[in-house]
Amino acid sequence: MRITIDTDARTLAVEEDGAARTLDLWGKDAFELISDVWLRTSWNAKYPYTFTWLDRPIIQHPEDMVRTQEAICAVRPDVIVETGVAHGGSLVFSAGLMKAMGFGRLVVGVDIEIRPHNREAIEAHPLAPMIALIEGDSAAPEIVDAVRALIRPGERVMVILDSNHTRAHVARELEAYAPLVTPGSFIVATDGIMREVADAPRGKPEWVDDNPAAAAEEFAARRPDFALAPPAWRFNESALDRPITGWPSAWLRRVG
Numbered sequence: 212m213r214i215t216i217d218t219d220a221r222t223l224a225v226e227e228d229g230a231a232r233t234l235d236l237w238g239k240d241a242f243e244l245i246s247d248v249w250l251r252t253s254w255n256a257k258y259p260y261t262f263t264w265l266d267r268p269i270i271q272h273p274e275d276m277v278r279t280q281e282a283i284c285a286v287r288p289d290v291i292v293e294t295g296v297a298h299g300g301s302l303v304f305s306a307g308l309m310k311a312m313g314f315g316r317l318v319v320g321v322d323i324e325i326r327p328h329n330r331e332a333i334e335a336h337p338l339a340p341m342i343a344l345i346e347g348d349s350a351a352p353e354i355v356d357a358v359r360a361l362i363r364p365g366e367r368v369m370v371i372l373d374s375n376h377t378r379a380h381v382a383r384e385l386e387a388y389a390p391l392v393t394p395g396s397f398i399v400a401t402d403g404i405m406r407e408v409a410d411a412p413r414g415k416p417e418w419v420d421d422n423p424a425a426a427a428e429e430f431a432a433r434r435p436d437f438a439l440a441p442p443a444w445r446f447n448e449s450a451l452d453r454p455i456t457g458w459p460s461a462w463l464r465r466v467g
């Protein structure tokens with residue numbers, strides 16, 4: 212695809228597959244095209260690796276944080292299960308929202324390796340009383356059992372999968388954690404952007420098929436109890452209607 216931006220003429224010209232079109236630079240279509248390219252370049256530049264949340268590094272794209280915040284406020288979960296802890300920023304993010312909003316009891320973080328300095332910092336964090344850490348492979352049955360044991364009967368549960376992003380691992384996680392998700396809540400297979408950046412310098416060609424979005428789409432296709440749809444926007448005074456996200460085909464809502 213060739214994109215030519217002319218800020219004087221206020222146009223964005225696109226040539227793709229032998230077809231050419233010219234868009235209003237200030238219109239919705241141009242915004243979405245620019246955003247899609249920006250998303251891919253921002254991923255390659257490791258833009259999501261530049262943020263902290265309440266003092267802990269969080270590895271997320273900012274819009275995904277905001278949309279997750281909206282989903283958490285809409286669902287009001289008692290327990291949020293997150294696979295993939297890293298520095299603990301996403302655990303602190305979820306726990307902080309719950310505490311600020313006056314709902315929620317626990318955030319459970321699962322990671323195959325919780326490095327000592329990260330564990331120490333998470334356990335010393337003011338939100339630590341709301342966080343439980345479990346070390347192990349998130350798809351291992353004994354680890355899933357340990358997570359389940361922390362959930363009390365009747366609690367509303369949301370699950371965010373952000374660990375090993377191979378299609379096979381995410382498929383195993385979806386099978387294992389979906390039963391914990393309560394109706395109306397979500398299980399989120401993050402980082403499907405891998406399929407959009409397979410050709411980027413930091414990408415890998417096999418990501419075209421081997422990615423979390425593929426696992427989520429497959430799961431949704433054979434599970435009538437889950438529907439693939441991002442959380443509804445709770446405020447929108449624009450003409451925009453799709454997220455600028457590193458998590459395409461990620462949000463699986465439990466229906467029925």
Ligand SMILES: C[S@@+](CC[C@H](N)C(=O)[O-])C[C@H]1O[C@@H](n2cnc3c(N)ncnc32)[C@H](O)[C@@H]1O
Binds near residue numbers: 269294297299349380
């Ligand atoms: C992208 S980071 C998580 C980022 C974190 N959720 C955040 O927002 O800051 C991925 C983490 O997944 C962990 N991981 C990789 N394979 C795993 C597995 N099989 N089970 C559990 N965790 C795994 C890695 O150790 C790493 O800490």
